[in-house]
Amino acid sequence: MKFIPFLKPNIVKKEAYLKYLAQIDEARLYSNFGPLNSIFEKRVLSEYFNDLGAITTINNATTALILAISVTKRPDAKYALMPSFTFAATPLAAMWCGLKPYFIDIHQDNWCMNEKQVDHALEKLGDQVAVIIPYATFGTWLDLTYYDRLQHSKVPVIIDAAPAFGTSGKNGHLGKEFSGMIVFSLHATKPFGIGEGALVYSNRSEIIAQVRRASNFGFSDGRECLFQGLNGKLSEYSAAIALATLDEFPQKFHKRNTLHKIYCEHFKKNNLFEKGWAMQKTSGKIPYQFISVLGPKKISNLDIVRYLKDNSIQSRTYFSPPCHQQRIFIDYPRTSMRETEKVSQGIVSLPLWEDMPAEDIVRVVSTLRKMEE
Numbered sequence: 001m002k003f004i005p006f007l008k009p010n011i012v013k014k015e016a017y018l019k020y021l022a023q024i025d026e027a028r029l030y031s032n033f034g035p036l037n038s039i040f041e042k043r044v045l046s047e048y049f050n051d052l053g054a055i056t057t058i059n060n061a062t063t064a065l066i067l068a069i070s071v072t073k074r075p076d077a078k079y080a081l082m083p084s085f086t087f088a089a090t091p092l093a094a095m096w097c098g099l100k101p102y103f104i105d106i107h108q109d110n111w112c113m114n115e116k117q118v119d120h121a122l123e124k125l126g127d128q129v130a131v132i133i134p135y136a137t138f139g140t141w142l143d144l145t146y147y148d149r150l151q152h153s154k155v156p157v158i159i160d161a162a163p164a165f166g167t168s169g170k171n172g173h174l175g176k177e178f179s180g181m182i183v184f185s186l187h188a189t190k191p192f193g194i195g196e197g198a199l200v201y202s203n204r205s206e207i208i209a210q211v212r213r214a215s216n217f218g219f220s221d222g223r224e225c226l227f228q229g230l231n232g233k234l235s236e237y238s239a240a241i242a243l244a245t246l247d248e249f250p251q252k253f254h255k256r257n258t259l260h261k262i263y264c265e266h267f268k269k270n271n272l273f274e275k276g277w278a279m280q281k282t283s284g285k286i287p288y289q290f291i292s293v294l295g296p297k298k299i300s301n302l303d304i305v306r307y308l309k310d311n312s313i314q315s316r317t318y319f320s321p322p323c324h325q326q327r328i329f330i331d332y333p334r335t336s337m338r339e340t341e342k343v344s345q346g347i348v349s350l351p352l353w354e355d356m357p358a359e360d361i362v363r364v365v366s367t368l369r370k371m372e373e
């Protein structure tokens with residue numbers, strides 16, 4: 001039986017960025033916000049954010065989260081509110097900034113942080129909340145009205161939208177005109193993959209200028225160190241790949257979005273929803289990174305992963321265990337984790353890659369159906 005891998009990252013081929021590499025050889029500028037980096041930032045801002053606000057590149061999204069938290073957190077406050085159902089990078093970033101993660105439960109349908117519980121935590125913790133870091137779970141579009149209001153009421157908000165570059169909803173790109181900050185990852189396994197890299201966007205240019213300074217040692221224009229920064233800059237080689245990716249992204253987006261549709265059709269055709277399977281309730285147009293589903297209550301997700309493996313299909317269980325059950329985070333405060341624990345016990349992440357043939361999807365879904373029989 002042919003092996004179906006979980007992911008098969010497909011970064012643009014060298015032919016697509018040779019012309020940009022030639023420009024690096026010509027300019028002899030290799031980092032420090034060089035010309036390719038500037039063109040990339042300008043193009044992203046104009047092609048995806050209508051030239052509203054500002055954007056800066058960072059060498060990866062974990063560093064981007066650290067820098068965004070560090071320039072915006074309320075002084076003397078100690079907690080970073082975030083979902084437990086997210087990637088470890090988020091609580092780790094808070095810890096690197098001297099904060100304690102405070103984990104909040106998710107909604108049962110879209111698996112994003114529950115705003116009502118954020119409200120309760122804000123009432124309880126008051127001035128001790130340094131920052132709030134919601135996650136656009138698996139790249140879904142999120143209505144940011146609530147978080148925009150919090151940001152205006154002086155509680156800093158940073159959206160972790162790591163896999164969501166390209167996601168759009170009713171007002172355009174996710175995060176467009178958001179007054180907090182939003183972070184996108186350009187890691188190889190994300191839909192806009194370039195290897196390593198990240199983007200931070202806000203409609204407040206001054207906060208993005210701060211993050212940019214922070215990514216260059218906190219230097220002033222006169223190279224005096226003004227505040228605690230580090231080296232988080234993107235190299236011109238990465239910017240070359242990023243520019244070539246921007247050229248091809250509409251096609252990449254379309255492929256990922258279409259594969260998700262095929263999955264949905266086959267889930268319906270095989271009556272998997274009637275049999276107790278569920279998909280994440282997403283909204284907007286999304287360049288799916290992979291397919292996240294919940295198995296029927298009576299089956300453990302580890303059994304599903306094992307069964308798929310026996311059938312030469314690779315799958316994952318993002319995010320199981322959730323953060324609050326991982327050793328380093330286990331003692332941090334949290335709300336009840338009812339929905340988080342339900343979702344993380346049932347979650348299975350199914351294969352998706354840009355050149356995945358439809359017949360592989362048919363095989364993945366019919367294998368799941370046969371497990372039921």
Ligand SMILES: *Cc1c(COP(=O)(O)O)cnc(C)c1O
Binds near residue numbers: 062135185
């Ligand atoms: C990938 C990911 C990150 C980290 O991104 P890097 O660019 O690899 O540092 C953070 N949060 C979430 C939810 C992610 O999926």
